[in-house]
Structures are given as structure tokens and as C-alpha cells.
Amino acid sequence: MSEPIRLGEYPRMRRVDERKPPELRFSQRAIEELERIKKHYPNKRAAMLPALWIAQREYGGYLPPEALMEVAYRMGTSYAVVEGVATFYTMYNKRPVGRVMLEVCTNLTCSICGGYEILRYLEEKLGIRVGETTPDGQFTLMEVECLNDCGNAPVMQVGNRYYGNLTLEKIDALLEELKSSEEHTVVQLADTIVQCHLTESERQDIERALARAAQAEEA
Amino acid sequence: MPERRVLFEHRDVPGIETLEVYEKHGGYSALRKALSMTRQQVIDEVKASGVRGRGGAGFPAWIKWNGIPKDESKPHYVLCNADEGEPGTFKDRELMMRLPHQVIEGMVIAGYATLAKVGYIYIRGEYTEPARVMRRAIDEAYRAGYLGKNILGSGVDFDLYIHMGAGSYECGEESAMMSSLMGERGQPRLKFPHAPLPTIAGLWDCPTLINNVETLSCVPAIIRNGGAWYASMGTEKSTGTKIFSVSGHVNRPGNYEVEMGTPLMELLELAGGVKGKLKAVIPGGSSVPILPADKCDVNLDYESLQAAGTMLGSGGFMVLNDTVCIVRFMRRTAAFYAHESCGKCTPCREGTRWMVKIFDRILAGGGRMEDIDLLLDICDQIDGRSYCGLGDAAAWPIRASIKHFRHEYEYFIQHGHSIVEAEGKAVAV
Numbered sequence: 001m002s003e004p005i006r007l008g009e010y011p012r013m014r015r016v017d018e019r020k021p022p023e024l025r026f027s028q029r030a031i032e033e034l035e036r037i038k039k040h041y042p043n044k045r046a047a048m049l050p051a052l053w054i055a056q057r058e059y060g061g062y063l064p065p066e067a068l069m070e071v072a073y074r075m076g077t078s079y080a081v082v083e084g085v086a087t088f089y090t091m092y093n094k095r096p097v098g099r100v101m102l103e104v105c106t107n108l109t110c111s112i113c114g115g116y117e118i119l120r121y122l123e124e125k126l127g128i129r130v131g132e133t134t135p136d137g138q139f140t141l142m143e144v145e146c147l148n149d150c151g152n153a154p155v156m157q158v159g160n161r162y163y164g165n166l167t168l169e170k171i172d173a174l175l176e177e178l179k180s181s182e183e184h185t186v187v188q189l190a191d192t193i194v195q196c197h198l199t200e201s202e203r204q205d206i207e208r209a210l211a212r213a214a215q216a217e218e219a
Numbered sequence: 220m221p222e223r224r225v226l227f228e229h230r231d232v233p234g235i236e237t238l239e240v241y242e243k244h245g246g247y248s249a250l251r252k253a254l255s256m257t258r259q260q261v262i263d264e265v266k267a268s269g270v271r272g273r274g275g276a277g278f279p280a281w282i283k284w285n286g287i288p289k290d291e292s293k294p295h296y297v298l299c300n301a302d303e304g305e306p307g308t309f310k311d312r313e314l315m316m317r318l319p320h321q322v323i324e325g326m327v328i329a330g331y332a333t334l335a336k337v338g339y340i341y342i343r344g345e346y347t348e349p350a351r352v353m354r355r356a357i358d359e360a361y362r363a364g365y366l367g368k369n370i371l372g373s374g375v376d377f378d379l380y381i382h383m384g385a386g387s388y389e390c391g392e393e394s395a396m397m398s399s400l401m402g403e404r405g406q407p408r409l410k411f412p413h414a415p416l417p418t419i420a421g422l423w424d425c426p427t428l429i430n431n432v433e434t435l436s437c438v439p440a441i442i443r444n445g446g447a448w449y450a451s452m453g454t455e456k457s458t459g460t461k462i463f464s465v466s467g468h469v470n471r472p473g474n475y476e477v478e479m480g481t482p483l484m485e486l487l488e489l490a491g492g493v494k495g496k497l498k499a500v501i502p503g504g505s506s507v508p509i510l511p512a513d514k515c516d517v518n519l520d521y522e523s524l525q526a527a528g529t530m531l532g533s534g535g536f537m538v539l540n541d542t543v544c545i546v547r548f549m550r551r552t553a554a555f556y557a558h559e560s561c562g563k564c565t566p567c568r569e570g571t572r573w574m575v576k577i578f579d580r581i582l583a584g585g586g587r588m589e590d591i592d593l594l595l596d597i598c599d600q601i602d603g604r605s606y607c608g609l610g611d612a613a614a615w616p617i618r619a620s621i622k623h624f625r626h627e628y629e630y631f632i633q634h635g636h637s638i639v640e641a642e643g644k645a646v647a648v
Contacts, residue, residue: 040339040380040382041401042294042423043423045401045402045403046400046401046402047402048402048403049382049383049384049385049399049402050382050383052385053383053385075402084404085402085403085404088387088404088405088406088561089344089384089385089386089387089405090385090386090387091344091345091384091385091386092385092386106551107306107505107551107555108306108307108467108501108505108537108548108551108552108555109306109307109466109467109537111548111551111647111648112467112468112539112542112543112548112647112648113467113647116648145304145306145388145555145558145559146304146305146306146307146388146505146555147345148303148304148305148306148308148309148311148312148343148345148346149309149312150306150307150308150309150464150466150467150472150535150537151309151464151465151466151472151473151474152472153466153467153472157345160347160348161348162348189347192347192350192351193344193347193350193383195354196342196347196350196351196353196354196381196383197380197381197382197383199357199358199361199380200358200361200362201361
């Protein structure tokens, strides 16, 4: 059985001074990507979700208030609007997360196929509770709603990949594999999502623009 | 009845996700044919097919197609709903992973028929694997001239963009999806008849055709073989085939495409039979009322399931055996809706949370007999009192579970533990 839901829980965010000009951290690549994605829609506001994905990648896997400030600046809107959108969606992390985020499904099919066992086992093995990050910053454990791969229940998402038909042995092997990898799965996921938005010609365009910029800098 | 594969005809062909193999198996021939027909002829074929929305509502697709204004005073859009989030459903995932070009072909035909020059496919954020497959397929289609300007020399333009969600069940609802695509919180809007239909004022107040991945995937076969051919399958009112995502306590879970009207028990056999003793089936995703085993002698089509007190929904077919404690299972269902309620409408936002609190009280051993009626009362107060169907969907399963399994609730409240435990079985949840 799952934990009682915490009613009215709201991610408390640090405030930033909106009067000060934001500190801009987007890379040239991020700026190029955002400019192109904005052109997919009749107005730039529609690029809000992709812009937040770009920010999540650029800020190392989560959205601190500074990231929301930068998105507001680049989208020409207010901090409040961006915060409103960012806090609505569960995949935008409002708090720092570990390098590897383990998202275990415990929804209906997974719950009757052992999803909670997987979750409890991971809690025990990592020594943390759901929603926490290991002290070394390697793993964050999350309980998520249906990932819609119920045919392979129980299922867990790690970054770009779904792992299905999980057993405790599979979890052991997977954790070893993830420990030895270097990838930041949360950043990787955000990057994949951004790349999925871009058409082939846009991606080539970006590479050319970046190459030009690099040449100009050398000269 | 065995499987009847129309959408899944070439699912198992190696490399079918590439353009080359898809074309070898008749891919994009429907698009060529559609471009040689008039727009109204295309819509008429969809009408003749009788195909109904596969996302869950079962609304006749052609009415949406035909409802798009026939003039171009405003830009038109096609929006493909690939925000598959209904617990128990995983058909769109497989359709996108295996047959991405079928989705694209359906969307281009829909764009041609409804005068749209731009299409969006809204894929949920978690679905990066299907999204990458779609990305590759769209890039291939652009290179081959199936997308972009002047498609196959016909003078028709159609651009297709992927838009990714960021984790919200609510965004699978069409008006919330439009809000989300326009860069807002994914909350629903006022609906017809209080507001215009999306076909008149959808994305950016322009005419928008919104169809599910599966509905659009039906289109190439309908155009290729004719609407009458499609309508010859299934029942009179529920035509064609339907993909059921079978999961839970069965031996071979997976997606099975069968003709509409196939007996439920045959689908169970296709999926390798039940593990253990059948207790109940949820035939259309978590939102539809539960069907106890003794009522499972029913055919799988919109009308028969409705007559049996449940719905076809999205085809998320969950099978529960007798180790499942209905009270705990329903607590998990209620918790899902409480988590996913977008917070816009009070009855749903507050009601779903109250239901979880009552369930938690029962599960903690502090339940009172009146709690059962209290749950029913809350269901009545949510049902039909929210902008979108999420509230209704939160109420229906709970209400049906009390109707069919009231004795389990009563036992739990009286004894403080589950009737399943009392029967000496391990509880699955």
C-alpha cells in the first residue's frame, strides 16, 4: 500500500528579486534551439514547455528560481507565469535531484504485479525513502503514476529508458550498472525531449550556426 | 474469434518503423490515393467507416472531420493526442514505436481533408522512446516529400511538429491538451455547448481536429480499402477493430487487436488466460467501472459494455484475480485521481482528496459503516460537476466497486483487515 498522500503539499520555492536583471546561463546551443522551437507555433508563449525542458537541461536537472527567471526573460513573460506552469507538471524538478532518478510506477497494474515490492526494496537498498536523494547525490527515488507500459509491469523509468518485468535480481544488476555509468539521466532525458522537438533541418541549422560562431570567435 | 489485425497488420515485420520497409508494405499508398480524391470524398470515406474516437470517448470521428469549416479564413490545425496516460493502456506506445509512419500518414490525410497546414503530435514527456522513433520517422517523411511543402507534387502543404508534455495525466483531455500546447498549465476549458467545439475554436481559437493516435492510425487502412470495408468488421454501431492493452493477472499480457464485438472471455484466452481465479476485469482503463467475474460474459463493443454497466474507454484491459483486495485497489485508484486532479474545479479537487482520506481511515482500521455511503455521496457530488471528465472518471470506478463488492468494504470496516487475507490468500496490493 502506498503512503497516505500529503494533502496540499506545494513545492516551496525561494523567491528571486524580479527587479534585478536575471543572470543568464543558457548556452549558445540552448538559445539557438529555443529560437527555432518558437517558430513552430503562431506565438512564442506556446514554446513554454520546451523552454522549461531546455532550462532543466541547462541548469543541471532541475529548475531553481534563477532558471525560471531566465525562462521568463527569454519568453518575454513574468516570473509568476513561468512558475505557474513549471509547478503544474511533475517532470519539471523543483528541487535538486540526484544524477540517476529512479521512477517506480505503483499505479494499478504495477501495484498488483509487485510495484510496491520494487519500491520498498529500492528504499532499503539505497537507504532512502521515496522522494529523497542519497547523500552522495547519485540516486533519487520517486514513486510515479502510470507510465503506460503495463504489459511489462512492474515498470520503472530511468532517464530515457523504461525497465519492465522488474524483479529484485534485475534491480540489483541495474543498480550496479547505473552506479558505474557517468550519465546524468535527468539531464539526458531533458536533452532528448528538446532534440525530439527539433526537425532534422533545424538540427543541422543549429550545428552550422554554432560552427560559424566558433569560427568567428577564433578569428 | 482470433486476432484481426488491421492497424497491427505489419507490426511484426522487422524494420517496419523505417520508411523503406513501410513503403514496401503499401505505406503511403493511402496518402497518394487521398490526394487524388476531393477533401469531401476523404471525409465521406471516414464517415462510411463509422470509426469512433479510440481515445476513450468513442465519438464518431467523421463528425469532427466534417465539422471543420471548409474555408481558410483562419489557419487550421491537426492535433494528434499521444499523451497516453490512462492507467492500463499502452497501445499508442506500441503504435508509435512500431508503426510511426502509419500515424504520420493518417495525420497528413487528416490535414488534407480538413485544410490544415500544420499538425502537432502531443507526446507525453515520459514517452521519449516512442518520441525518438516518431522523430526519426518524421525526418524520413520530410526527406521523402511526404511532409513539408507541396507534398508529392499535389500543391498540399503540411508541417508536422512534435510537442512533448511534462508529466500530467490531465493533458490527455483535449481542452487541457490545447492549454498545455499553448504553453499554459494543463487545465481544461469550458466545453460545448457553453463554448464552441475545438473544430471551430481550438488551438489559438482556430479550427482544430483532435484525434487519438489509434484513430489516426486507422485512417490509412480506411482510405486504402474503403470505408465500407472497415465498417464490415465489428458490429453495426461499433465498427472495425480495437486494440486492447491486456495487463495484470494474465499469462501473456500485451496488445491484442480484435474485431469490435469479440467476446470478453475470448480476449482473455488470447492473452493466455487468467493467472489464478478471475475476480474482476476493468475493460477500458482505470476510468471505467469495474466488471465482476460473473458479469464478464459480454462482448467488447461500445454498446454491449455500456449495457453491462461499464465502458470500452481506451481499451486498457486490466485483469484482476482473487488475490486483489478491492478496497486497497480502489484506494490506489482514488489516490491516482487525487494526484492528477488539476485543481481547477472544486468538486474534483476536494472530492478526490476526501475519498482518499476516507479510504485511508478504512484501511487503518478506523472505518465506519457510514463511510460506504459517504463515498457514494462524494461520488455523486463529483460526477458531472467538473469541466472535464477527470472528475467523472474518479467517481465511476469507486461507485461501481461499491455496487459490486460492497461486502468487501463491509468486511474491511468490521474486521479491520481484508476479506482476501481472511480467505488465507496473499494480498496482491
